[in-house]
Amino acid sequence: MIIVMENGATEEQIEAVVRKIKEYGCEANVSRGTERTVIGAIGDERRIDQEAIDALPGVEQSMHIVKPYKIVAREWHRENTVIDIRGVPLGGNQIQVISGPCSVETQEQMDESARFVKEAGCRLMRGGAFKPRTSPYTFQGRGVEGLAMFRKAADKYGLPIVTELMDVRMLDTFLEYDVDVIQIGTRNMQNFDLLKEVGRINKPVILKRGMAATISEWLMAAEYIAAGGNHNIIFCERGIRTYETAYRNVLDVTAVPVLKKETHLPVIIDPSHAGGKAWMVPALARAAIAAGADGLLVESHPRPCEAWCDADQALSPEELKSLMGELKGIANVLGRSL
Amino acid sequence: MIIVMENGATEEQIEAVVRKIKEYGCEANVSRGTERTVIGAIGDERRIDQEAIDALPGVEQSMHIVKPYKIVAREWHRENTVIDIRGVPLGGNQIQVISGPCSVETQEQMDESARFVKEAGCRLMRGGAFKPRTSPYTFQGRGVEGLAMFRKAADKYGLPIVTELMDVRMLDTFLEYDVDVIQIGTRNMQNFDLLKEVGRINKPVILKRGMAATISEWLMAAEYIAAGGNHNIIFCERGIRTYETAYRNVLDVTAVPVLKKETHLPVIIDPSHAGGKAWMVPALARAAIAAGADGLLVESHPRPCEAWCDADQALSPEELKSLMGELKGIANVLGRSL
Amino acid sequence: MIIVMENGATEEQIEAVVRKIKEYGCEANVSRGTERTVIGAIGDERRIDQEAIDALPGVEQSMHIVKPYKIVAREWHRENTVIDIRGVPLGGNQIQVISGPCSVETQEQMDESARFVKEAGCRLMRGGAFKPRTSPYTFQGRGVEGLAMFRKAADKYGLPIVTELMDVRMLDTFLEYDVDVIQIGTRNMQNFDLLKEVGRINKPVILKRGMAATISEWLMAAEYIAAGGNHNIIFCERGIRTYETAYRNVLDVTAVPVLKKETHLPVIIDPSHAGGKAWMVPALARAAIAAGADGLLVESHPRPCEAWCDADQALSPEELKSLMGELKGIANVLGRSL
Amino acid sequence: MIIVMENGATEEQIEAVVRKIKEYGCEANVSRGTERTVIGAIGDERRIDQEAIDALPGVEQSMHIVKPYKIVAREWHRENTVIDIRGVPLGGNQIQVISGPCSVETQEQMDESARFVKEAGCRLMRGGAFKPRTSPYTFQGRGVEGLAMFRKAADKYGLPIVTELMDVRMLDTFLEYDVDVIQIGTRNMQNFDLLKEVGRINKPVILKRGMAATISEWLMAAEYIAAGGNHNIIFCERGIRTYETAYRNVLDVTAVPVLKKETHLPVIIDPSHAGGKAWMVPALARAAIAAGADGLLVESHPRPCEAWCDADQALSPEELKSLMGELKGIANVLGRSL
Structure with missing residues (x-):
C-alpha cells in the first residue's frame, strides 16, 4: 500500500x-x-x-498495490478453470449456452421447454422457481412445487438444471432436489450471509453481477464464496445500470476480457436481462461470444407471448435454434467449441 | 395504463x-x-x-397511469406519518438526529458513545453489530455479543437503539434484545425475503436506499414491508452510485422533496456514508435538513482515528455537538423542531 | 402526445x-x-x-407518442443508407474498418501508418490534427500542419481521410485540405452551432456519441445536421460513462441493434476509446461486428509505446492485421462483406 | 507520480x-x-x-501525486477569491442569488422580470438570448435582438447581466453589449476552443459543470480559462446525470464542500436545471446554501405557465421573494451575508 x-x-x-x-x-x-x-x-x-x-x-x-482477492485471482492460478456440471464442462475451450424459461409455470411448459432446449443443442437448462419481483403484488414464482416440475422435465432430457436461490433457508430444499447449479441473483450479489452459505457446499454457483456492482466488488463477492471452500464459481454479466433509458440495462461486454484477465474462473453473459427485449438478444448473444465469453444464459419459452413473466425477453424455440447456429459460427472463428 | x-x-x-x-x-x-x-x-x-x-x-x-404502490403512497394517506420509537417521535414537525459508532467495538466504547450522543442532544442511537463488508477478510462485526453491549450502553442513557439486520435467521435474536429500530441496509433493499419478514413484526424499520435504486424501486421495497402489515417505515437516503470518483457516493438531496410528495412516511438522510469522509458530513447534514429531511443517521465515535471500521467518516463528540447547533438553527428557519 | x-x-x-x-x-x-x-x-x-x-x-x-426526429428515422426511410466516401461504401452490407494513429505526429509516422493500415486491408484512415485534451498543459495536436501531413500520406496510398473538427472557424481549412469525413467528437455532440455548420456542407460526418448522451439525444443531434441538408451521417458509439472504474468507458453494444432499428443511417464503433487499453481492443472490436455494427474506428500506430498521446490504446501493425482476419471471419458468419 | x-x-x-x-x-x-x-x-x-x-x-x-491543475487550486492560493461583478461581490462571505427567465422573450417580459428580481432582493440577473435546445425544431432563442432587450431592462434596474455564450463567433457581440458575466453552458464545459477564447478576455465567467463531468475534469476546464489569463471564474453545479428517472438530474451538493476544498474560486448552484420542476427548487436552493454554496442561479418568470421554454422550472415573483427570505435565514445561521 x-x-x-x-x-x-x-x-x-x-x-x-x-x-x-x-x-x-x-x-x-x-x-x-x-x-x-x-x-x-x-x-x-x-x-x-x-x-x-x-x-x-x-x-x-x-x-492498494496488491489485489484484495486471492483465491479467484488469475495471478495465483494461471490456467483457466473448467467447471464440471454433472459431466458437462463449462470454461476453457468449451462454451455452453444455458436456456429455458424465466419462470416455471406448469409441468407441460417445462417439458416442452426441456425438449426444445435440448433440440436446439443446449446442454444445460435454466428456470426460476423463486422469482425476485419488484412489486409484492405480482407473481412470485411457483416455489418448491416449481422446483419439482423443473427437475422432472430436465431429467427426462438429461439436462442439468440452473435455478436461483434467494433465501438462505431454502438451501436444504435445493440440495434435496439436487439442483445442479445454484444461481445467485443480481440483487443478492452482496447478500454476504447467502454467499457464505453457498461457499460451504460443493455445487457450482453462478454469481450474477449486481445491478451497479464494480468489477472489484464482484470479484470480492466471489472471494466470499471461495473463502468458504467452494471454488466452482461462474461469473455472469447481465447488464449494468446506467443513465440510458432506451433499454433496461447496458450489457457490459468489456467485463469479459477484463474478468478473464483478473480471474481464472469462467465468465458467461445473460443477454436476455441485459436488453430486456427478445429482438435485442441475438445481437447481444453474438457480441458476448465474440468478446470471449464462456457461455450464455438465454431465456426461451415455447410460446413467449404467453409467458407469465418477462415475456418480452424470451426467445421462441425457432429463434433459439437459429441463434445457436450463428454462435457456433463465431465460436469456430475463435477456435472454440460450442 | x-x-x-x-x-x-x-x-x-x-x-x-x-x-x-x-x-x-x-x-x-x-x-x-x-x-x-x-x-x-x-x-x-x-x-x-x-x-x-x-x-x-x-x-x-x-x-402506467396509476402508481404501482398503494399503502406507502401519499395519494391515499394525505397526512405525514409520525413514527413513535419507544416514545420518541420521528416525522411530521419533529426532526431526529440518530448518532453513534459505525460498529460496536467494546463495552467501554459504547458507554462513552451513548454518553456523548445523549449530551449532544440526540435522542436515538445507532451502532452496528453485524457489518456488511466488501471483503471476507476484514472485521465482520461483534455479532450477538455486540448487540448485548449496545443494549446495555443505550439503556443507561435511555436511548432507543437502531441496528442493522442482514440475515433473516437473526430476527428472533433482534427481538430478544428488543432492538427498537431495525435497519435494512443498502445491499438488502431488494432482499425480498428479508423485507417480508420485517413486514410481519411491529417494529419501526429504517429502509436504506439501494446503492443504485430508483425512487420507484425504493417505494416498492417499502410496499413489500407494508404489505405484510408493518407500516412503521422510515426511508433513509445514503448517497447513490454515479460516475463521480472524488467521493464515495453522491448524496441525492432531491430525493427528499420528491419522496415527501410521493409518500406520507418520514425520510431521513445518512450524510456519513454518502460522502465517506468526516469533513464532508456537516455540509451534507445541513443540506439534508434544509431540504426538508425528517432526520439524520450520523456516525460518531469517541476517538474517530481509532475506530475499527469506517474511521474516516465518524464525527468526534465535539464535531457532533457543534453540528447539532447549526442544525437547530436551520430547523428553526423552517419552523420545525429538533 | x-x-x-x-x-x-x-x-x-x-x-x-x-x-x-x-x-x-x-x-x-x-x-x-x-x-x-x-x-x-x-x-x-x-x-x-x-x-x-x-x-x-x-x-x-x-x-410523446411520435418520435421527435424525422429525417434520420427509419420509420420514414426503411432501407439502410450506404454512405459513399470517395468511392468507398460504408453501411448496408459493407463493413469498413477505419484505422490510424490517435494524433498526427510527423510525416514519417503518417507515411508508415498509411502503409500498414492499407496493408492490413483497411480502406479508410483516421488521424487527429486537432486534439481535445483534458489538460491545457498537454499536447494539443499538430494543427493545420498536421492536416497537410495526413493528406499527403493518405493520398500516397489512396486512403480517404477522417479527422476531427473542434472549432467552427476551422471548417474552411478542412474543406481546403479536402478532408473526406469530418468527425464530431464526443465533447461536441451537442455543440449545436458546430452541428449546424457541418449540416450545411456535403461531406460525410461521423457523429460520436456524447460521453453520457442518451440514444434519443444522439438521434436529435444527428437531426440537427440532417435538418441543414446533409444526410451523410455515420453514428459512432465510443463507450459511455458509468460508475465502473476498472476501464475508461463502458462500450454500449446494445446501442448497435437499437440504433439500427431507429435509424437508416450506418452505425460504427470505436473500441479504442471505449476500453482505453490496447489489449481490450480485439475483444471489443469483435463484439461490435458480431452485434451488427457497420464499421470500426480503431487506433493503431507504427510503434504504440512511442505514440504522443493515448499510447496505451493503439494497436501495432501486426495486431491490426491479425484483428482484421478475425473480423472477416465474423462478418462472414453474418453474411456481410469486410 | x-x-x-x-x-x-x-x-x-x-x-x-x-x-x-x-x-x-x-x-x-x-x-x-x-x-x-x-x-x-x-x-x-x-x-x-x-x-x-x-x-x-x-x-x-x-x-498522480500532484494535482494536474495549478492556477485554480487552493493549494497555491489559500484565501477565497471574491469576484467583483460591476461592483457586486460574489464569494468569500457574500452570497448572491442570480435570477431571471430561462429565455428572453419580449421587452415587456424582461422589464417585468428585472423589476421583480430586484424587488425580491437579487442583485444580478440572468436570461438566455441563445438557447441550446435538444431539438432543431424548437425555439432557439431571440439572439442578438434578445441581448439588446435584456441589456435595456437590466440597466433600468441597475442589475449586471449573466447570459450564455455558445458560439465563439458571438464573443465580440457579447462584448459590444457589455455582458457582465459570460455563462459557459453544461454542453460546452469541454468546448476547449470556447474556453480558450473566454480565457483571453477579462469578464467573469460562470462555468457550468458538464452533464456527466467529474470534479477533476471541471477543475481542468477552469484551468483552461485561467491559463489564458482570466482568473474570474465561478463554478456552477447544475445537477448531474445518473440512472434516476424520477427527476431530470441529481443535484450534487457534495460538490460544494469538495470544490471549496480544492479551489479558491466561488461555487454556485443552479437548482432550477437540477430538478427540472419549480416545486423542487426551494428545497434544493436551501440545501445549496446550507451546504456552503456562494450563490444560486434561479429561474423565475413573471407568469411561469406562459414561459416559452423550461416553463416548468421557473419560480413566480412571489415564490422567489419567499425563497429569498428562507435563504437569508440559513445564510444567517452560517454567519454569511445575502
Whole structure:
C-alpha cells in the first residue's frame, strides 16, 4: 500500500502513519518528494484496513498495490478453470449456452421447454422457481412445487438444471432436489450471509453481477464464496445500470476480457436481462461470444407471448435454434467449441 | 395504463391487446391518431403485467397511469406519518438526529458513545453489530455479543437503539434484545425475503436506499414491508452510485422533496456514508435538513482515528455537538423542531 | 402526445390543457378513467412544447407518442443508407474498418501508418490534427500542419481521410485540405452551432456519441445536421460513462441493434476509446461486428509505446492485421462483406 | 507520480520506465516490495504524460501525486477569491442569488422580470438570448435582438447581466453589449476552443459543470480559462446525470464542500436545471446554501405557465421573494451575508 501525505504534513503525522503500518505487521518506507511525502507499506497489505489509514491526520490518499482477492485471482492460478456440471464442462475451450424459461409455470411448459432446449443443442437448462419481483403484488414464482416440475422435465432430457436461490433457508430444499447449479441473483450479489452459505457446499454457483456492482466488488463477492471452500464459481454479466433509458440495462461486454484477465474462473453473459427485449438478444448473444465469453444464459419459452413473466425477453424455440447456429459460427472463428 | 401501438399495427394486433386487457379485468378504450393507435386500459391497472403487454406483437410502448404502490403512497394517506420509537417521535414537525459508532467495538466504547450522543442532544442511537463488508477478510462485526453491549450502553442513557439486520435467521435474536429500530441496509433493499419478514413484526424499520435504486424501486421495497402489515417505515437516503470518483457516493438531496410528495412516511438522510469522509458530513447534514429531511443517521465515535471500521467518516463528540447547533438553527428557519 | 392529469385535477385545469393543445394546432381527446383523466393530443405533436404542457397546473405527466426526429428515422426511410466516401461504401452490407494513429505526429509516422493500415486491408484512415485534451498543459495536436501531413500520406496510398473538427472557424481549412469525413467528437455532440455548420456542407460526418448522451439525444443531434441538408451521417458509439472504474468507458453494444432499428443511417464503433487499453481492443472490436455494427474506428500506430498521446490504446501493425482476419471471419458468419 | 509494475516485471522493463521518467526531466526512485516493484517519479510530474507511462510493457498502474491543475487550486492560493461583478461581490462571505427567465422573450417580459428580481432582493440577473435546445425544431432563442432587450431592462434596474455564450463567433457581440458575466453552458464545459477564447478576455465567467463531468475534469476546464489569463471564474453545479428517472438530474451538493476544498474560486448552484420542476427548487436552493454554496442561479418568470421554454422550472415573483427570505435565514445561521 502506498500512502501520500498532504502538502505540509508534519513529522508527527508521518510517524503516526508509520506506527499504524507496523501495527498491521508491515514495514514502512518513507520517501520525501518535492511536493509530497510518500509512505510505502511493505508486507502482506491485505491485513491493512485502508479506511483506518485514510482517517489519520495528514493523509491525502492511499492506494492498494496488491489485489484484495486471492483465491479467484488469475495471478495465483494461471490456467483457466473448467467447471464440471454433472459431466458437462463449462470454461476453457468449451462454451455452453444455458436456456429455458424465466419462470416455471406448469409441468407441460417445462417439458416442452426441456425438449426444445435440448433440440436446439443446449446442454444445460435454466428456470426460476423463486422469482425476485419488484412489486409484492405480482407473481412470485411457483416455489418448491416449481422446483419439482423443473427437475422432472430436465431429467427426462438429461439436462442439468440452473435455478436461483434467494433465501438462505431454502438451501436444504435445493440440495434435496439436487439442483445442479445454484444461481445467485443480481440483487443478492452482496447478500454476504447467502454467499457464505453457498461457499460451504460443493455445487457450482453462478454469481450474477449486481445491478451497479464494480468489477472489484464482484470479484470480492466471489472471494466470499471461495473463502468458504467452494471454488466452482461462474461469473455472469447481465447488464449494468446506467443513465440510458432506451433499454433496461447496458450489457457490459468489456467485463469479459477484463474478468478473464483478473480471474481464472469462467465468465458467461445473460443477454436476455441485459436488453430486456427478445429482438435485442441475438445481437447481444453474438457480441458476448465474440468478446470471449464462456457461455450464455438465454431465456426461451415455447410460446413467449404467453409467458407469465418477462415475456418480452424470451426467445421462441425457432429463434433459439437459429441463434445457436450463428454462435457456433463465431465460436469456430475463435477456435472454440460450442 | 396506456398502450401505444407501432405505426402500421394491424387490426388483429390491436384486438389481441384489447383481449389481454380484458383478461386482467379492465376495460379497453381504443383511440386512433394520425400516426399511432393508442389503447387505454381502464380499471385497476395494478393487476396488469406491463411486460406481458409489451410482449404482444405491434406494441411500441406502454405507460402506467396509476402508481404501482398503494399503502406507502401519499395519494391515499394525505397526512405525514409520525413514527413513535419507544416514545420518541420521528416525522411530521419533529426532526431526529440518530448518532453513534459505525460498529460496536467494546463495552467501554459504547458507554462513552451513548454518553456523548445523549449530551449532544440526540435522542436515538445507532451502532452496528453485524457489518456488511466488501471483503471476507476484514472485521465482520461483534455479532450477538455486540448487540448485548449496545443494549446495555443505550439503556443507561435511555436511548432507543437502531441496528442493522442482514440475515433473516437473526430476527428472533433482534427481538430478544428488543432492538427498537431495525435497519435494512443498502445491499438488502431488494432482499425480498428479508423485507417480508420485517413486514410481519411491529417494529419501526429504517429502509436504506439501494446503492443504485430508483425512487420507484425504493417505494416498492417499502410496499413489500407494508404489505405484510408493518407500516412503521422510515426511508433513509445514503448517497447513490454515479460516475463521480472524488467521493464515495453522491448524496441525492432531491430525493427528499420528491419522496415527501410521493409518500406520507418520514425520510431521513445518512450524510456519513454518502460522502465517506468526516469533513464532508456537516455540509451534507445541513443540506439534508434544509431540504426538508425528517432526520439524520450520523456516525460518531469517541476517538474517530481509532475506530475499527469506517474511521474516516465518524464525527468526534465535539464535531457532533457543534453540528447539532447549526442544525437547530436551520430547523428553526423552517419552523420545525429538533 | 398523451397528458395524464393528477388525481383530483379540476375541470378548469383540464380545459386549460385542451386550450393549450389547440394553440399548437392539434386536437384534444379527453378520456376520464377511474383514477385519472387522460388527454390525447391529435395532430403533428412535434409542434407541441412538452415542457410548456408539463408546466400547466394539474398535469402529472406527459408522453410523446411520435418520435421527435424525422429525417434520420427509419420509420420514414426503411432501407439502410450506404454512405459513399470517395468511392468507398460504408453501411448496408459493407463493413469498413477505419484505422490510424490517435494524433498526427510527423510525416514519417503518417507515411508508415498509411502503409500498414492499407496493408492490413483497411480502406479508410483516421488521424487527429486537432486534439481535445483534458489538460491545457498537454499536447494539443499538430494543427493545420498536421492536416497537410495526413493528406499527403493518405493520398500516397489512396486512403480517404477522417479527422476531427473542434472549432467552427476551422471548417474552411478542412474543406481546403479536402478532408473526406469530418468527425464530431464526443465533447461536441451537442455543440449545436458546430452541428449546424457541418449540416450545411456535403461531406460525410461521423457523429460520436456524447460521453453520457442518451440514444434519443444522439438521434436529435444527428437531426440537427440532417435538418441543414446533409444526410451523410455515420453514428459512432465510443463507450459511455458509468460508475465502473476498472476501464475508461463502458462500450454500449446494445446501442448497435437499437440504433439500427431507429435509424437508416450506418452505425460504427470505436473500441479504442471505449476500453482505453490496447489489449481490450480485439475483444471489443469483435463484439461490435458480431452485434451488427457497420464499421470500426480503431487506433493503431507504427510503434504504440512511442505514440504522443493515448499510447496505451493503439494497436501495432501486426495486431491490426491479425484483428482484421478475425473480423472477416465474423462478418462472414453474418453474411456481410469486410 | 507513482508507477506500480506487474508481478513478474523484468529488470529491462523497470529500466525502460526509469528512462522514460528521466526523459520528462524527473528523477526515478525504485522500491522493490515482496509482490510488486514500485517506481516513484520525483520532480514536476505535470510534465509526465500518464498515458505514455501506462503504455510501457510491465506497467500495472500509475497514480498522480500532484494535482494536474495549478492556477485554480487552493493549494497555491489559500484565501477565497471574491469576484467583483460591476461592483457586486460574489464569494468569500457574500452570497448572491442570480435570477431571471430561462429565455428572453419580449421587452415587456424582461422589464417585468428585472423589476421583480430586484424587488425580491437579487442583485444580478440572468436570461438566455441563445438557447441550446435538444431539438432543431424548437425555439432557439431571440439572439442578438434578445441581448439588446435584456441589456435595456437590466440597466433600468441597475442589475449586471449573466447570459450564455455558445458560439465563439458571438464573443465580440457579447462584448459590444457589455455582458457582465459570460455563462459557459453544461454542453460546452469541454468546448476547449470556447474556453480558450473566454480565457483571453477579462469578464467573469460562470462555468457550468458538464452533464456527466467529474470534479477533476471541471477543475481542468477552469484551468483552461485561467491559463489564458482570466482568473474570474465561478463554478456552477447544475445537477448531474445518473440512472434516476424520477427527476431530470441529481443535484450534487457534495460538490460544494469538495470544490471549496480544492479551489479558491466561488461555487454556485443552479437548482432550477437540477430538478427540472419549480416545486423542487426551494428545497434544493436551501440545501445549496446550507451546504456552503456562494450563490444560486434561479429561474423565475413573471407568469411561469406562459414561459416559452423550461416553463416548468421557473419560480413566480412571489415564490422567489419567499425563497429569498428562507435563504437569508440559513445564510444567517452560517454567519454569511445575502
